[in-house]
Amino acid sequence: MQKAVTTPKLQDAFESHLGQTMDHVTRLEQVFEIIGEKPLAKKCEAMEGLTKEADSIVDETEEGTMTRDAAVIMAAQKVEHYEIATYGGLVQYAELLGYDDAAELLQTTLNEEKETDKSLTVIAENDINWQAEQETDEDE
Numbered sequence: 001m002q003k004a005v006t007t008p009k010l011q012d013a014f015e016s017h018l019g020q021t022m023d024h025v026t027r028l029e030q031v032f033e034i035i036g037e038k039p040l041a042k043k044c045e046a047m048e049g050l051t052k053e054a055d056s057i058v059d060e061t062e063e064g065t066m067t068r069d070a071a072v073i074m075a076a077q078k079v080e081h082y083e084i085a086t087y088g089g090l091v092q093y094a095e096l097l098g099y100d101d102a103a104e105l106l107q108t109t110l111n112e113e114k115e116t117d118k119s120l121t122v123i124a125e126n127d128i129n130w131q132a133e134q135e136t137d138e139d140e
């Protein structure tokens with residue numbers, strides 16, 4: 001997604017969240033250690049669908065347009081919302097099962113996902129959506 005978009009602020013947001021995602025993986029490994037389980041790689045059908053949707057958005061929009069940037073933000077936010085729902089549930093379960101340290105790790109990741117979602121909204125509202133709307137006018 002980072003390579004597909006034009007707006008520098010948006011590219012930066014994707015890059016910094018990619019860095020955070022590496023931390024999320026490390027935290028998940030720590031969580032598995034805390035609960036005494038081995039992490040196993042498992043394909044997530046929902047995430048694969050969201051990724052496919054993002055790819056098709058890139059295919060269907062023109063490079064260098066704000067229309068593409070706006071649409072990619074929406075696709076990225078769908079991913080973030082899916083992650084927020086998942087981490088939100090995991091925090092609850094960890095607390096319920098008495099794994100306070102695991103809950104704290106998961107909560108940290110949950111907070112970062114929420115922050116990313118918010119920052120994407122700000123970028124869309126301040127920099128991109130209006131310009132994308134202007135592009136629509138040009139086409140008419």
Ligand SMILES: [Fe+2]
Nearest residue numbers: 080083113116
């Ligand atoms: Fe995320």
